[in-house]
Structure formats: structure tokens, C-alpha cells
Amino acid sequence: MEKNAIWTDKYAPKTPKEIVGNPTALNKLIDFIKNWNSKSRIKGVLLVGPPGVGKTLSAHVIASTGFDLIEINASDIRNKDAINRVVGSASLEGSILSSKGRIILVDEIDGISGVQDRGGVGAIKEILSKTKHRVIMTANDLYNQKISQLRNSDEVLIIRFNRINVKTITKALQNICNRENINAEEGVLDKIAESAKGDLRAAILDLQAVAQGKKDLKLTDLEAFKFYRNREKAIFDSLQTIFSETDRYKIREAVDQANLDWGLFLQWINECIPDHMKDNQELLDSFHYLSRADIYFGRIRRKAEKAGWALLPYLIELMSLGVSFSRTKTPYKYVKYFQKFPRFFFPKCR
CATH class of the missing domain: 3.40.50.300 (P-loop containing nucleotide triphosphate hydrolases)
Structure with a gap:
């Protein structure tokens, strides 16, 4: 399998005996x-x-x-x-x-x-x-x-099917590290397993996000990732609001109150639009607003600090309300936003 494949696919069990938990x-x-x-x-x-x-x-x-x-x-x-x-x-x-x-x-x-x-x-x-x-x-x-x-x-x-216990998840993560020739410092895999709260798939994705390309995995490597996971949860909550809500004030509030990286958020919305918009006109409208939001984001990054960030309200309006109100026919459905994360984070896995 491709070197940069998603590890949940790369190490998926082939027989019932290989299933964990x-x-x-x-x-x-x-x-x-x-x-x-x-x-x-x-x-x-x-x-x-x-x-x-x-x-x-x-x-x-x-x-x-x-x-x-x-x-x-x-x-x-x-x-x-x-x-x-x-x-x-x-x-x-x-x-x-x-x-x-x-x-x-x-x-x-x-x-x-x-x-x-x-x-x-x-x-x-x-x-x-x-x-x-x-x-x-x-x-x-x-x-x-x-x-x-x-x-x-x-x-x-x-x-x-119950949540998988920490020891079982840790053992599965260790097996992956062995196959990837990664030397994990004592306690690292336990912490990843604990933070997954019984979700083996999430634990494997977290391990890949923090360890891929490394020969040694240390506890200090988890500090930056811990911040990212907190930010990721905020993104999930905001995405769900954008694609499910019809109240413009709730949509704006969800985005305004979240501490988000706007460039990352744009990419995540881009990944999720096809899951929520099935009508051709909806797709056309939503990507129209998102592309305009991307233009404003580019201007924000190019301009001087004060002048650039004055455009932020336009960016937020276009990528939140613009995209949200483009969905006029397709009913809302639950989407596993965490599965969109590796597709963006590991572009070679597409």
C-alpha cells in the first residue's frame, strides 16, 4: 500500500481474528x-x-x-x-x-x-x-x-459494541509503531489511547498525525498535538452548526466564538460541502461563496495587519452564512467530520 496511506486503511484487519476489541x-x-x-x-x-x-x-x-x-x-x-x-x-x-x-x-x-x-x-x-x-x-x-x-x-x-479499553488500544498502536519502525517513548501511546476515549479509529488517526515520518515519538510531541485536537473539536462543532442550522445568528455565533485557523477552516468546509449539498445549484452557490471567501482570506494575508484583518467579517460571512444558506433542497444528514481531517491533513492519501 502507498507509503502515505491512511493508517486505518493500511492496517485494517483482513480476517475476523485480526479485529481488535x-x-x-x-x-x-x-x-x-x-x-x-x-x-x-x-x-x-x-x-x-x-x-x-x-x-x-x-x-x-x-x-x-x-x-x-x-x-x-x-x-x-x-x-x-x-x-x-x-x-x-x-x-x-x-x-x-x-x-x-x-x-x-x-x-x-x-x-x-x-x-x-x-x-x-x-x-x-x-x-x-x-x-x-x-x-x-x-x-x-x-x-x-x-x-x-x-x-x-x-x-x-x-x-x-462497547468502547475499547485503553490497554487494547495501546497494544494496537504499539503494533503499528513496530511495523512503521517508530520507537515510542514510554507513556506516549497510553496517552493517545486515553484521549481517544475508546475510539480505536480516532486513536490510530491521532497516532499517524503525530508520528508519521518520525523515527522516535516523545511525550513532548503530544503537546502541540493536544492543542490541535482541542481546536479540531471546535471546528467540528462549528461545521455541524454551519451545515445544520438555519438561524443566521446561531451560525455567526458558533463561528465567532470558536478559536479557529481560518485557512484550515476554509479547507474543512471545502471537504464537507459535497456531503451536504447534492443539488447542482446548491453546489454551484456554495462553492461560489467559498471561493469569494478564499479571495478575502488571500487579501487578509497580503495586506498590512490592521487593513487586512478589517476584511475578516466578510470572510466569515461568506464561508459560514453564504455556504449554509446555499443548502435549499438537500436535507441535513450527519457527517463524520473527523474522517474529513485525514483527507486534508494527508493530501497524498487521496
Whole structure:
């Protein structure tokens, strides 16, 4: 794999035995896949747990053992007709790609928009009762009202994935350091693991951000990164407000109160626009405002300090309100903004 590949991809497990953390949940999922048949009372499983604990990864790895995988993200198809068209047909048609059969993965089912979900969850429940294939669904929050029909269904097996403990994450990080020939000072990997709060994916991305290109990783290397992670959280909060809010005062307040690097923030908005804008006119308008914001940012950097920063309100207005109000048709959907970070930070990974 490419030298500058994202480490979550580079060191992704190839077999179920290589999956880190949640062995009990993984074994339950394997048993479901192994013992399922079209006459089973349990038609599908709902994998529940916080981000970065292996829900989607486990489904991918198990499917790679010889199954035909059909995957959709629930936040991308929001109503009954769309779900029946994509999931319904896949659940009834035979698989010509694998003798083991097909696995249908409905990722982030709790990400379905409550406003735009016109019978979407109900349609999935109906599909489960007729499916000829194994169905795996994932969700972050079991008690989200959007998925109450699935939570209370006798046809759905709920499997909980818990936050991964610090020792397990530290061991995984050490394995990566060994393969990257990085000598980590004692305590460094523990601190990265602790700050990830049970999210193995976040821990691996943090390790790459702070250690890539180094032969030795020291505790002092984490100080600058700690500042960046705090700033990153502020960016996530502001991004969510820009792309979800319709109140101009809340949008301005979220951006004004955040301590942000404006150049980095511009890049992050640029990364996220295609996830939130699906209509051509929305894309045209949002990138129009963002490009104008970039022009002002360039002028700010070129001009003398006082004269340049006088243009800051125009920069903020264009990249926040301008972009936000460009979304006129596409419903808001949850986006994992942390996954946008490595795409920008490691440009050679594209």
C-alpha cells in the first residue's frame, strides 16, 4: 500500500481474528452470519455502539470471507420508495457473485432524517420480514426514537459494541509503531489511547498525525498535538452548526466564538460541502461563496495587519452564512467530520 496511506486503511484487519476489541460482540455477529437462513426467526442484526469501535469494520471483514456485500448509508436514502428501490430489490434477488450468499449492510440507520424519513424505517422493517439474505444494520444510539420499530422488533438481534479499553488500544498502536519502525517513548501511546476515549479509529488517526515520518515519538510531541485536537473539536462543532442550522445568528455565533485557523477552516468546509449539498445549484452557490471567501482570506494575508484583518467579517460571512444558506433542497444528514481531517491533513492519501 502507498507509503502515505491512511493508517486505518493500511492496517485494517483482513480476517475476523485480526479485529481488535469487542470479541463477544464479534462472535455473536459471526454466529448470526453462520447460522442464518431464510426461515430464521431473526432476520437481521443491529450493531449498536459509539463511533470507532468496529461495527462497520466487522461487517466488512466478515463479508470479505466470501460474501457478496451490498452496502448503503441510511442517511443517503431517506424515504420508503428509495429504500425499497435499493434495499428491497437487493434483499429479494439472488446473488450471482458468491455461493455463500449476500450480506446487506445498512450503515448508520439512526442517521435517517426525522423530517425527511417518510416511512423509511418502517420500510426496512418490512424488508426484514421478507428478505432472502442476511441484513446487518449499524447505529450509534440504540434509544434513538427513529429506530424504535427496529429496537422493539422480534426479528432483530441487537448486538452491543462497547468502547475499547485503553490497554487494547495501546497494544494496537504499539503494533503499528513496530511495523512503521517508530520507537515510542514510554507513556506516549497510553496517552493517545486515553484521549481517544475508546475510539480505536480516532486513536490510530491521532497516532499517524503525530508520528508519521518520525523515527522516535516523545511525550513532548503530544503537546502541540493536544492543542490541535482541542481546536479540531471546535471546528467540528462549528461545521455541524454551519451545515445544520438555519438561524443566521446561531451560525455567526458558533463561528465567532470558536478559536479557529481560518485557512484550515476554509479547507474543512471545502471537504464537507459535497456531503451536504447534492443539488447542482446548491453546489454551484456554495462553492461560489467559498471561493469569494478564499479571495478575502488571500487579501487578509497580503495586506498590512490592521487593513487586512478589517476584511475578516466578510470572510466569515461568506464561508459560514453564504455556504449554509446555499443548502435549499438537500436535507441535513450527519457527517463524520473527523474522517474529513485525514483527507486534508494527508493530501497524498487521496
